[in-house]
Amino acid sequence: MRVGLLGGTFDPPHNAHLQAAVVALQTIPLAEVWFLITGNPPHKNIAVHTPATFRQEMLAAALQSYPNFKICTIELETSGPHYTVNTLKSLQLRFPENEFHFLLGSDSYQQFSTWRDPEQILTLTTLHVFERPNHPILTKENVSILPVQPLNISSTMIRERIKMGLPIDGLVPDSVLTLIRACNFYRT
Numbered sequence: 001m002r003v004g005l006l007g008g009t010f011d012p013p014h015n016a017h018l019q020a021a022v023v024a025l026q027t028i029p030l031a032e033v034w035f036l037i038t039g040n041p042p043h044k045n046i047a048v049h050t051p052a053t054f055r056q057e058m059l060a061a062a063l064q065s066y067p068n069f070k071i072c073t074i075e076l077e078t079s080g081p082h083y084t085v086n087t088l089k090s091l092q093l094r095f096p097e098n099e100f101h102f103l104l105g106s107d108s109y110q111q112f113s114t115w116r117d118p119e120q121i122l123t124l125t126t127l128h129v130f131e132r133p134n135h136p137i138l139t140k141e142n143v144s145i146l147p148v149q150p151l152n153i154s155s156t157m158i159r160e161r162i163k164m165g166l167p168i169d170g171l172v173p174d175s176v177l178t179l180i181r182a183c184n185f186y187r188t
Helices: 015-027 051-062 084-094 116-126 155-163 173-183
Strands: 003-007 030-035 069-072 099-105 126-130 143-146
Touching: 003 015, 003 069, 003 084, 015 030, 015 126, 015 143, 030 051, 051 069, 051 173, 084 099, 084 116
Parallel strands: 003 030, 003 099, 030 069, 099 126, 126 143
Antiparallel strands: none
16 A cells, blocks of 8 residues: 655644645555654754644544544654654554655755665655745655645744734634644643
């Protein structure tokens, strides 16, 4: 089975995540897209403040209308920094029948050469890159380009809007908006 992996903290999950997954599902094509919730991404300078259980709950709410979208929690099963190369190896051991395709935004792809063992990642998976606002795809070596219309949405921007008391309607699925309001996350 051809499976797309879309990694992220999903803090919170938003409509640009869903848009990229839908395009990947249809254009690669894929049987499923697994949303890989990152535990402790070593390349991020900020700590994830929202508990993983709540990020998983928001993601489940966001994906409820998409039968081909699943949540993958492999990185939440262990502590410590998680490297994509190790996650891919673990997934291939657990699911040897699957062919994995890694989906990432151009903002992450610009830093791909700094990831742990990028050459080995390229032997384990096919990279599919979609453009993110203000992050052009500078090189197209070893990747497939996904035709995603860039949406100017990021989890950081959503958290900041909530802190400032600004609306986030239309940026996240309604089910995620309901959870954020009910749990009062991101206010402080």
